[in-house]
Amino acid sequence: MNTAELPELKTPNWFALSGNLSDIGFVAIARKLPSLIRRALGMAWEAGPRDTIAVITLNLLSGVFTAFGLLATTGVLEALFSVGPTPERIRAALPSLILVATAAVLRTALQAGAGFSQARLRPQVARIAEERMYGLTSQVELAAYDDPDFHDALQRARNRGVDGPDAVVDTTLDTLTALTGILAAGGVLGLLHPVLLPLLVIAVLPDGWAAIRSARMNYEMSYALIPARRRKWILADLMARREAAAEVRSFNMRGFLMRMYDTVARAEQNVMLDVAGRQTVARLVGEALGGVGTLAVYVALGLLLGLGIVPLAVAGTAVLAIRSGQGSLQNLMYATNRLYEEGLYFTDYVEFCAEAERRLPGVPSADTPAAFERITVDDITFSYPGAETPALRGVSLHIDKGEIIALVGENGSGKTTLSKVLAGLYAPEGGRVLWDDRDLAHVDTDALRRGIAVIAQDHTHWPLSVRHNITMGTDRGEAAMLAAAEVAGADQVAAELPHGYDTLLDRRFKEGHELSGGQWQRVAVARGFHREAPLLICDEPTAALDARAEHALFERVRRHADGRTVLLITHRLASVRYADRIYVLDRGVVIEEGAHQELMDKEGVYAELYTLQADAYS
Numbered sequence: 001m002n003t004a005e006l007p008e009l010k011t012p013n014w015f016a017l018s019g020n021l022s023d024i025g026f027v028a029i030a031r032k033l034p035s036l037i038r039r040a041l042g043m044a045w046e047a048g049p050r051d052t053i054a055v056i057t058l059n060l061l062s063g064v065f066t067a068f069g070l071l072a073t074t075g076v077l078e079a080l081f082s083v084g085p086t087p088e089r090i091r092a093a094l095p096s097l098i099l100v101a102t103a104a105v106l107r108t109a110l111q112a113g114a115g116f117s118q119a120r121l122r123p124q125v126a127r128i129a130e131e132r133m134y135g136l137t138s139q140v141e142l143a144a145y146d147d148p149d150f151h152d153a154l155q156r157a158r159n160r161g162v163d164g165p166d167a168v169v170d171t172t173l174d175t176l177t178a179l180t181g182i183l184a185a186g187g188v189l190g191l192l193h194p195v196l197l198p199l200l201v202i203a204v205l206p207d208g209w210a211a212i213r214s215a216r217m218n219y220e221m222s223y224a225l226i227p228a229r230r231r232k233w234i235l236a237d238l239m240a241r242r243e244a245a246a247e248v249r250s251f252n253m254r255g256f257l258m259r260m261y262d263t264v265a266r267a268e269q270n271v272m273l274d275v276a277g278r279q280t281v282a283r284l285v286g287e288a289l290g291g292v293g294t295l296a297v298y299v300a301l302g303l304l305l306g307l308g309i310v311p312l313a314v315a316g317t318a319v320l321a322i323r324s325g326q327g328s329l330q331n332l333m334y335a336t337n338r339l340y341e342e343g344l345y346f347t348d349y350v351e352f353c354a355e356a357e358r359r360l361p362g363v364p365s366a367d368t369p370a371a372f373e374r375i376t377v378d379d380i381t382f383s384y385p386g387a388e389t390p391a392l393r394g395v396s397l398h399i400d401k402g403e404i405i406a407l408v409g410e411n412g413s414g415k416t417t418l419s420k421v422l423a424g425l426y427a428p429e430g431g432r433v434l435w436d437d438r439d440l441a442h443v444d445t446d447a448l449r450r451g452i453a454v455i456a457q458d459h460t461h462w463p464l465s466v467r468h469n470i471t472m473g474t475d476r477g478e479a480a481m482l483a484a485a486e487v488a489g490a491d492q493v494a495a496e497l498p499h500g501y502d503t504l505l506d507r508r509f510k511e512g513h514e515l516s517g518g519q520w521q522r523v524a525v526a527r528g529f530h531r532e533a534p535l536l537i538c539d540e541p542t543a544a545l546d547a548r549a550e551h552a553l554f555e556r557v558r559r560h561a562d563g564r565t566v567l568l569i570t571h572r573l574a575s576v577r578y579a580d581r582i583y584v585l586d587r588g589v590v591i592e593e594g595a596h597q598e599l600m601d602k603e604g605v606y607a608e609l610y611t612l613q614a615d616a617y618s
């Protein structure tokens, strides 16, 4: 499979690509961590303030009891190692022993409480994170979805990033737990003899280094593999998706798709195998050095004991404190390592949200008009992200209230793009769209779109009931829904379904039904008519309709679609004859305009296309 078709496989080595990612280095992330932690804890606070307070307080208290228990151990050992008969020594040790046991019980109870609150926080933070992300994805400007960089960022955020906030909260709290354990053990150890402390750190650092290295490799790998994985998922989707199933078979696409899938999957697999090897080496080196460190700690302790610097009871407590401290340090390493890794993914989430927020429609500075006397398109230019040539160049036109305006032109001439600019879905790069004297660049696009009904060429087959496919979550009453269905002939569609308007249109569910292309289009037309909007944009509304339904729809449009202003895009030129004005587009430019007869008299592109179609019927 050649790499021109799969450009994401061109990167020779994943680490060559990830080498460029200087902003994910340990120091860079360590610098970002405090703000990431602050953000994550902010989300935790928003999700469950009581649980957040509980988990922090209980953890701190449990640290206090850990230290208390360790110190009480010295009392037990001192009593046990003192001279005298054994029952006497045991009796002397009893009060300290009771203290140790009480501290242990309290610590366990506190930790269980902290664990419970932490477990409660996780789903609450996850819900907030997901809702925030999908709240943004459904609000960003439409052009973002034409930008591959946005898709990569979205993929990263959806892939692991969305789990980032609760994982960061979780690991922050784990870090806190481990830190309190270390402070307790370290404090006790420091009291026993200061030299034991640095030795303890040396024993655990190599492990931590290995873990951090391995986490970074994981992240770099998944970062570098995102475009290839996206390609793989798209291919997998084509091979497993209902919509593509028929064409995969009728065009015998299986071999072709499988070959492409295999090429991408093997490249991904090789990268993962390489990473697994590197991670094992890092881990082995870390563990070997860690072993040497632990040995050094015990040798030092033996020396201190041998030289009589510390008594036996203190050395005994030191061993316990070292083991407890080592356990906590290892937990700390594990937690900070996870924090570092999750911090990387959380960065993806945070950056995606920031990017999405940047792409939100601007804050309106003018009131949104509810109606218009004239819509003016003034010299607009528009390019899709990454496109070399603009899809619209210097387009100007006007639409007066109550008119029927037609856009015609060959495939790819820019009709749909222009209609999307008029629908407030794309913002033009240059020029203006005005509703009377109000520039739409400064109004609330959400509110504006409520005044525009669109029957889209690429309408969505919503996996909802017929009713919801028409009403789209609005409630204008049954009569309005039935009237819209009737205009589009969707009433006949519903009549044939087992549950009428309440039939679910999704075969993936039990009791779900599928419609034919034309039946779907009738539903989409009904959707457009149901919206109470002064402007109706119909983009190829009849391509899939049968002759009778098409005739009925155009009759309705001809009678001004119940008082609306209509922008009609169609290749059926017989239906645009009665339009008040026709604009002919060619490669993003308006090349002709006028009423049908004027354009026929001009004998230009419109006349040529019209005659071609008319001839086909004569």
Ligand SMILES: Nc1ncnc2c1ncn2[C@@H]1O[C@H](COP(=O)(O)OP(=O)(O)OP(=O)(O)O)[C@@H](O)[C@H]1O
Pocket: 146, 384, 385, 387, 391, 409, 410, 411, 412, 413, 414, 415, 416, 417, 418, 457
């Ligand atoms: N989402 C997109 N991203 C990038 N380029 C696009 C996108 N949609 C359309 N284009 C390009 O913009 C140009 C105009 O497309 P548009 O869909 O507006 O044409 P059209 O006149 O409606 O065509 P048709 O008659 O086939 O529906 C085409 O060159 C097309 O390749």
